[in-house]
Amino acid sequence: MDKIVSLCKRRGFIFPGSEIYGGLANTWDYGPLGVELKNNIERLWWKFFVHDRLDMVGLDAAILMNPKVWKASGHVDSFNDAMVDCKNCKSRHRADHLIEDAVPGVKVEGIAPEDLDKLMQENAVVCPKCGAKNFTGARRFNLLFQTNIGPVEKNAEPVYLRGELAQAMFVDFKSILETSRKKLPFGIAQSGKVFRNEITPGNFVFRTLEFDLMEFEYFIRAEEWEKCFEYWLQKMQEVSKAFCMWTMMKVNVREKRRLLSA
Numbered sequence: 498m499d500k501i502v503s504l505c506k507r508r509g510f511i512f513p514g515s516e517i518y519g520g521l522a523n524t525w526d527y528g529p530l531g532v533e534l535k536n537n538i539e540r541l542w543w544k545f546f547v548h549d550r551l552d553m554v555g556l557d558a559a560i561l562m563n564p565k566v567w568k569a570s571g572h573v574d575s576f577n578d579a580m581v582d583c584k585n586c587k588s589r590h591r592a593d594h595l596i597e598d599a600v601p602g603v604k605v606e607g608i609a610p611e612d613l614d615k616l617m618q619e620n621a622v623v624c625p626k627c628g629a630k631n632f633t634g635a636r637r638f639n640l641l642f643q644t645n646i647g648p649v650e651k652n653a654e655p656v657y658l659r660g661e662l663a664q665a666m667f668v669d670f671k672s673i674l675e676t677s678r679k680k681l682p683f684g685i686a687q688s689g690k691v692f693r694n695e696i697t698p699g700n701f702v703f704r705t706l707e708f709d710l711m712e713f714e715y716f717i718r719a720e721e722w723e724k725c726f727e728y729w730l731q732k733m734q735e736v737s738k739a740f741c742m743w744t745m746m747k748v749n750v751r752e753k754r755r756l757l758s759a
């Protein structure tokens with residue numbers, strides 16, 4: 498991984514964020530080549546799923562939404578991870594990751610913090626950093642990034658930076674249905690930045706606090722779900738093939754040009 502990170506930096510693809518001010522952990526800036534690569538992927542995705550189809554429309558919704566949206570979607574109450582701190586070396590960990598690493602095959606999603614503590618003790622989970630077995634109790638930590646609207650923070654109502662793209666597609670569904678003259682089945686697509694207050698980010702651009710998603714919601718009649726499922730399964734297999742081939746073709750064309758001009 499270190500090799501890839503340093504190659505990306507040297508070639509102008511990805512730089513560590515805020516670097517000359519000492520950096521800000523887990524933020525990355527896409528440089529001149531990186532932004533072109535990222536935009537190419539996004540444009541290809543948009544062409545494939547939106548422009549080349551009659552049953553898909555696009556949306557670019559606000560990142561800030563009424564907090565009621567995130568309450569209704571369940572994110573305010575349950576979009577969370579349980580974290581524990583190692584009292585010995587002060588490192589912070591996700592309790593579910595520690596347990597899943599120690600006990601292969603176990604699934605702990607949705608388990609209460611007390612039960613996570615029990616599982617950690619029963620399985621003698623140790624700190625991956627220092628090897629100690631001295632953890633704080635597990636506690637829930639919401640992944641939504643909270644901010645405030647208005648100049649006086651104390652009195653301002655908290656709002657959230659979106660943690661997913663889907664919500665606006667549901668919230669705007671009626672407006673889109675009325676203005677786009679689409680009939681079921683049809684889809685709404687969106688791409689853009691989302692934000693998650695991850696407890697243990699890291700691993701280069703593979704787990705960050707802000708990242709780009711490309712996503713669509715496809716609306717169908719309930720009785721047609723099996724037909725639609727089969728259709729989209731096949732389509733997704735085509736897409737993944739097409740994306741790889743497209744990348745390889747680009748590389749091949751460039752490589753040929755390079756050889757020809759050499």
Ligand SMILES: [Zn+2]
Pocket residue numbers: 583584585586587588624625626627628629
């Ligand atoms: Zn430790």
